[in-house]
Amino acid sequence: MADEVTIIGTPASPFVRKVLALLDLKNVSYKIDPVIAFYTDEDFLKVNPLRRIPVLLHDGNTIIDSSVVAAYIEEAFPTPSMFPSAPGDRATARWLEEFSDTRMADIFLWKCFGSVVLKPGLWNEKRDVKAYREALAGPVVEIMNYLETIAPDDGFLFGDIGLGDISIAVIFWNMQVARWKPDPEQWPKAAAWIARTEAHPALARSTEWATALIKTPVPEQRDLAAEIGVPVTDETYLRAMEPTRGPMSLF
Numbered sequence: 001m002a003d004e005v006t007i008i009g010t011p012a013s014p015f016v017r018k019v020l021a022l023l024d025l026k027n028v029s030y031k032i033d034p035v036i037a038f039y040t041d042e043d044f045l046k047v048n049p050l051r052r053i054p055v056l057l058h059d060g061n062t063i064i065d066s067s068v069v070a071a072y073i074e075e076a077f078p079t080p081s082m083f084p085s086a087p088g089d090r091a092t093a094r095w096l097e098e099f100s101d102t103r104m105a106d107i108f109l110w111k112c113f114g115s116v117v118l119k120p121g122l123w124n125e126k127r128d129v130k131a132y133r134e135a136l137a138g139p140v141v142e143i144m145n146y147l148e149t150i151a152p153d154d155g156f157l158f159g160d161i162g163l164g165d166i167s168i169a170v171i172f173w174n175m176q177v178a179r180w181k182p183d184p185e186q187w188p189k190a191a192a193w194i195a196r197t198e199a200h201p202a203l204a205r206s207t208e209w210a211t212a213l214i215k216t217p218v219p220e221q222r223d224l225a226a227e228i229g230v231p232v233t234d235e236t237y238l239r240a241m242e243p244t245r246g247p248m249s250l251f
């Protein structure tokens, strides 16, 4: 393949971490423009009409949406595969990616992380502790109860780590930033599975980057990223010093 892979998007996004983990597992080298979508402008809107991250650039292709990016990575760089071999297992992996991108993102990212981290951090609004607590008491429990039923007793879902494990685990770093962790007494199998997946080097690497970046003011994040070893692009879509909502912003 010609051309190095470029990922546009900060590792603080779980969807970005998902695709970085896949690239790492497949030993594909890449560069990152570690932008927060809210700090881009119409230039990035020309790349992604939703002004969201991640976007992958490769070989003249612009690939948008983490699930589509994951599918592209699997096809462009087939080995090792991120899927099990049986069709039913492959479907389960895809379902878990979909479950994470939709229901888990809605509750964990937008309701929980959004209410107590993004509201004050991005929009200078008061934390919505009521919405956060309601989510923790209701839908978070339902999601965790479901994950407990599908979590493997040990190892990963289908032998080696794959797309299903990674898609679920990536959201929990954002929950940790929102000061919540799955209780190992309430959900022993799910909590252990998530911890094992988070500890895998392919995920641990970008989680470390995210942990450093989130503590740093936006204008300084790019330089910090380079300092801590993120393979940063020469060009950036970081344009604005103040955040603005995109066409599909959910909070």
Ligand SMILES: N[C@@H](CCC(=O)N[C@@H](CS)C(=O)NCC(=O)O)C(=O)O
Pocket: 013, 014, 015, 037, 038, 050, 051, 052, 053, 054, 064, 065, 066, 067, 101, 245, 246, 247, 248, 249, 250
């Ligand atoms: N389903 C999309 C979700 C992407 C997404 O929501 N990304 C967030 C960052 S975690 C974003 O760019 N938000 C900006 C916005 O919603 O305006 C995917 O999987 O790529």
